[in-house]
Amino acid sequence: MSAVFVYSLVGIGLFNLGLYALIIYPHLLRKILAVNIMGSGVFLVLVALAGRTASGVPDPVPHAMVITGIVVAVSATALALVLMLRVSAATGQPELPEEK
């Protein structure tokens, strides 16, 4: 098993782990963390597969994409955290309120 393959598998695994955690845990902070883990999983796959070039030099384009992705993830996480604080301030607990 090549390194690329291992990394990709780990990446997919992280993705699924995150997905599971997102659905199962009611606490908002856990959900946000789960999403972040999913994101990391995707980035890992992206970077890992970048190593599979013919010449042995990794393809730089996926790296650029990952950097962009990280920026997006950071802003999203920031928004999510602020919202979580507001929600817990409004409802008293950091969980998604029951659907009205």
Add this chain to the structure above:
Amino acid sequence: MVILLPIVAALSCFLWPGRSIWIGLINTFTIVLSVAGLSLQVVEQGAGRYAVGGWEAPLGIALVSDGLSLLMLMVTAVVGLAISVYSSCYFNQDKARHFWPLWMLLWAALNALFLSADIFNIYVTLELMGLAAVALVALAGGKNSLGAAMRYLLVSLLGSLFYLLGVVLLYHSFGTVDMSLLAQRLESSPAVWAAMGLMTSGLLLKTALFPLHFWLPPAHGNAPAPVSALLSALVVKASFYILLRLWLEVFPVASFEAGQLLGLLGAAAVLWGGVLALRQTRLKLMIAYSTVMQIGYLFLAFPLASIAGWKAAVYLLLSHALAKTAMFMAAGNILLYEGHDRIAELDRVAQRLPMTLGAFALAGVSLMGLPPSGGFIGKWLLLEAAIRSGQWWWGIVLIAGGLLTGAYVFKVIGFAFTQSNLPHESRAVPIGMEWAALFMAMLAIGLGFIAPWILSIMDTGSPFGVATR
């Protein structure tokens, strides 16, 4: 230009909050002008391609304007114009400070999305759009809207990540993210299947197709009226647009079964959304469920897999954008006027807010698909496509949906004519808001008369101009 302008506007609103309203309005007009300019260019010269900073794909970002993008840009611009006018009257100074930068940001994201030529850029703009939308939903501030916003955010991120994973797989299979290059290089393989499944699921989540629609009613029902209008009219359509492009350009190998599945989900959405809309007691929630249902209509085009069907779906999309905006604006007016939006107690709104009710009624006509309106044209085209392809049962779903829509629209109108038993204090509604609602509704009707022109625009460039399977 159409992308830069709103970004600049957003920044300036942020920096000078006191002047937000003016900055927003001026920018709205300039954006509309730019879109008009672009339209002229496309109509005369055909589809165009522009590389940002001179850097072509695969490294740079390319922008493409063809018929479909153009229509999306135009409808965004028209809706945007109305929303800007409406919001300038709707929000008080405090909320306005936050609303305008976010709205400009959203507009920038939408325009960028519609012009994108590669799937990774689409991801970025999709995320940006989602974040702006979530923030807008949270503007109202109460427990309900905050909860709805949080849910929407998590859903949005989830959908984007699914989509991104699909992008990753595609890139590594074919070495490019540019859509036209992908279309040339694509061959069927498990990776492609996985990618297609992932991207479709992610986008379905964002478009709120049944059964992934659970986040939509709370978000659209609890947001401030102009935000609800933006969400229902434009934001959910953006992900549908991406789905459409992907299916038509990048995945022509899509199987028959997948199309049928989407059609089935669409049919379920129509029936489920329609029945639930009928059962709502609050106006804005009813309109939100109506959106769930109308989105189902759009997916009925998938099993038909014919150019006529796709065009019909796009036409339905355009009319829905206009009509739904009008409807949410009307609901916002009523909410302001009566202080509540309970349907059974609308108390002769017909007398006291005739323009608003007229807007609601006309929008309802388009949603029902009654002539003369854009909705009727879309419905007719879709029915025709269904009958011609021999799959007429989708047509039955469409008709049933029209009847359901009629039921809940006229329920509201019936109550609006009759007197309620409870007395109400009423606040005045700014005339700008009423005019904005009426204007959009009239446009929805007007769309019923310019079908030949719109359809010819759709033919410019891909995905309808080139021969598909």
Add this chain to the structure above:
Amino acid sequence: MNWDAWLPLFIILISLLVALAIFPLAEEKVKTRISLNLGGALLKLVLVGFMLWGVYNGHHYETRLPFLPGLDLVLRADALSMLFVVLSTGLWFLTTVYAVGYLEDSPHRSRFFGFFSLCVTATIGVALAGNLITFLLFYELLTLATYPLIVHRGTEASRKAGRTYLIYTIGGGALLLIGTIWLYSLSGTLEFTTRGFLSAVDRSHHPALVIIFVLLIAGLGVKAALIPLHGWLPQSMVAPAPVSALLHAVAVVKAGAFGIIRVVYDVFGIEFSASLGVTLPLAIVAASTIIYGSLRALFQDDLKRRLAFSTVSQVSYIVLGIAIVGPLATIGGLVHLVHQGVMKITLFFCAGNLAETLGIHKVSEMSGVGKRMPWTMVAFTIGTLGMIGAPPLAGFISKWYLGMGALEAGQGWVVFVLAGSSLLNAGYFLPILYAAWFKEPVGNWPAERSFGHYETSLALLLPPLVTALLAVLLGLFASAPFSPYSWSQFITTLEYAP
């Protein structure tokens, strides 16, 4: 200016513009509103007269606008459309006068008259439609425009009546839409062509064509009040009298009947329909409606409901005439379109007068009213005698031709239906006349208001008298060149001649 291409559109636009102008008018601007209303109606009359003269002299009026890929919006003035257009426009003018008088001092008149004018627009559009898609467009527009008139009073009862109306008409509209699209996919065109355009369709599609026929007739039958689709009509009597007069004599029911005429003659063609075997079932449905409507009318005490069921019955005479394959029956059906309109509107005008002036809503309250409101009752009497079919009134002409046509086509049973229905008509109309003229008054009627020498305001009195007079004239002078009878003869020869 090429009149031939734009006149149909102009005629429709007039009432649309009047509607748009009236909507924003403040309630107090009575004079402005009345002048807009009457001015518009008069202008329309003039233009229609002009068009009529033009058609007579061989002008070909047609407006054509692109609408959908492969389908245009077509407005065309042919002989059949002129029949309906003239009826609508003329009766509209009279109804406007009546409505002004009836709604004096009631709230929301601007809204009422705005939608009123929209109804005209839609009806004329239905009449002038040159293909099925244009017809469909204006037909649905008619539904939308009439709904606010039904719920005008704003009570719980009117809301429910409006809801019933919508359930029936929007459902009917859906059926009509399905039928139209299916037809289009089979035949590739929807233009109204004398003697139909479907004979070229392949034999294997004939079963589908039968289903399409049923769908179209069902969709149209809702408005035309064929049983069992008639339920909305008696319920919508909660609307003000001008609305009932409008719906039952001119706009909605006639639009439905007119649609059926178009479908049978100009889409399928009478010979083709007969060969498909759909004409006999249609005749049976029409006949059942005739009898059923008359039977229900017998048991109604509320005057307007009795008239409503009478309408259900009478409009089916038209459908019966269409469904019997033969030129005489066609003449009977077509001419009844006009005659029934004139007679029924008289009756509704009178009913409205009784309600407005004396507060009478029920038949049982009508004893002795002939002494108090003689002119109204004269008009009422003429109307009812015409309905029963007494010569020399207009109703007699229609029934005569229907009967003759039935015999000519070998459908003798129809004569029994006609005779039975006339008896029933007499059964529910004559007692009213007797009570009104010959019995002593029993109701508490308000004291005489001063209308000058007249029993009620002129605006309420003159229209029924005019229409009653018309009913007499149409019967007496049926063979005059411009009469509806001669016109119907002309249309029939186009349809049947080899």
